[in-house]
Amino acid sequence: MSFFERLRIGRRGTAYTAKQRLQTVLVHDRSGLSPGRLEALKVDMIDTLSRHVEIDRGSVQLSLTKERNQQRLVADIPLASRRSRRRTT
Amino acid sequence: MSAKIITITSGKGGVGKTTATANLGASLADLGYRVVCIDADIGLRNLDVVMGLENRIVYDLVDVVEGHCKLRQAMIRDKHLNDLFLIPAAQTRDKTAVSPQDMVRISDELRQECDWILIDSPAGIERGFRNALAPADVVLVITNPEVSAVRDADRIIGLIEAEEKGPGKLILNRVKPEMVRRGDMLATEDILDVLAIDLIGVIPEDETILISTNRGMAASLDSKSIAGKAYRNIARRLNGEEVPFETLQGRDGFFGRISRLVRAGGVR
Ligand SMILES: Nc1ncnc2c1ncn2[C@@H]1O[C@H](COP(=O)(O)OP(=O)(O)O)[C@@H](O)[C@H]1O
Ligand SMILES: [Mg+2]
Numbered sequence: 001m002s003f004f005e006r007l008r009i010g011r012r013g014t015a016y017t018a019k020q021r022l023q024t025v026l027v028h029d030r031s032g033l034s035p036g037r038l039e040a041l042k043v044d045m046i047d048t049l050s051r052h053v054e055i056d057r058g059s060v061q062l063s064l065t066k067e068r069n070q071q072r073l074v075a076d077i078p079l080a081s082r083r084s085r086r087r088t089t
Numbered sequence: 090m091s092a093k094i095i096t097i098t099s100g101k102g103g104v105g106k107t108t109a110t111a112n113l114g115a116s117l118a119d120l121g122y123r124v125v126c127i128d129a130d131i132g133l134r135n136l137d138v139v140m141g142l143e144n145r146i147v148y149d150l151v152d153v154v155e156g157h158c159k160l161r162q163a164m165i166r167d168k169h170l171n172d173l174f175l176i177p178a179a180q181t182r183d184k185t186a187v188s189p190q191d192m193v194r195i196s197d198e199l200r201q202e203c204d205w206i207l208i209d210s211p212a213g214i215e216r217g218f219r220n221a222l223a224p225a226d227v228v229l230v231i232t233n234p235e236v237s238a239v240r241d242a243d244r245i246i247g248l249i250e251a252e253e254k255g256p257g258k259l260i261l262n263r264v265k266p267e268m269v270r271r272g273d274m275l276a277t278e279d280i281l282d283v284l285a286i287d288l289i290g291v292i293p294e295d296e297t298i299l300i301s302t303n304r305g306m307a308a309s310l311d312s313k314s315i316a317g318k319a320y321r322n323i324a325r326r327l328n329g330e331e332v333p334f335e336t337l338q339g340r341d342g343f344f345g346r347i348s349r350l351v352r353a354g355g356v357r
Binding site: 014 | 239269
């Protein structure tokens with residue numbers, strides 16, 4: 001982040017923070033998946049996937065996003081391969 | 090006559106539903122329509138005091154539902170406007186005294202009596218809200234520019250969609266232009282970005298709301314009230330008029346920008 005960007009964000013005021021927080025909380029509210037439930041889902045997913053393929057457990061990312069009116073659960077699951085690291089979505 | 094039924098709801102309490110109902114009721118009656126406001130907040134009635142009619146109550150909504158009186162007998166005529174009426178909520182009962190089907194039946198009967206029926210919903214997402222929603226043709230969701238109120242509005246918007254009463258229209262209430270200008274209050278654009286709903290009006294924070302509530306007369310009947318003017322404009326938009334979104338004077342005319350963002354859409 002450049003010096004000027006930082007300056008601009010610094011001046012944004014608390015409304016900016018409010019909007020960011022709202023967007024996050026609404027994504028969870030709308031999906032019915034709280035941050036805690038999402039974490040539990042991640043652990044279950046990792047366990048299931050691990051039965052089939054060796055994955056890099058610590059680097060798995062599971063997030064809720066919103067595109068237009070479509071809510072999406074996006075998983076990024078790095079495989080723990082000795083030779084190469086492939087990422088699948 | 091076949092009235093249009095407007096339900097005013099919010100999720101969160103205290104954001105301005107009752108005030109909005111009284112002001113829109115007076116504004117529509119002032120436009121020459123026959124209007125009946127129904128207080129659906131059983132056990133916590135307030136629309137009567139906001140409209141200044143608390144001393145005239147004989148029968149209430151539950152009396153109508155239980156057949157203790159005729160619908161007409163429970164309609165209290167406003168002191169200022171001949172064609173404005175209130176059906177008060179019962180104060181000593183609870184929400185279970187009325188069912189959504191009761192509300193639909195009463196509203197259907199009332200439809201022939203007037204041009205507009207406004208229903209003041211209680212807070213929450215329980216029975217009282219379901220009662221207020223059941224007969225609605227159009228739902229107005231009111232919120233304040235504040236995280237918790239907007240979050241609850243989103244929940245309500247979801248429930249309205251689920252009941253196939255959507256899409257609702259949004260009233261953003263208690264905006265302080267000066268705070269928005271310095272970036273410390275969510276702007277109308279921010280809220281419209283986050284919520285899946287069209288705007289029908291923005292009401293500024295305004296002392297005249299409290300003053301007129303003290304008197305029991307709607308601010309929209311006070312030509313000097315800015316909030317009252319904003320409510321009159323919402324009434325005209327409900328009535329299908331294209332009314333530009335007002336420029337509530339922030340120091341740099343911030344609210345002027347809203348007018349380009351949203352288009353008025355009437356429901357009549
Ligand atoms: N635009 C406004 N400016 C100032 N005060 C307001 C405004 N709108 C509502 N209020 C005040 O907010 C309080 C809650 O309003 P009310 O209509 O009773 O909310 P609700 O019916 O949603 O619980 C009241 O004291 C009312 O006078
Ligand atoms: Mg109320």
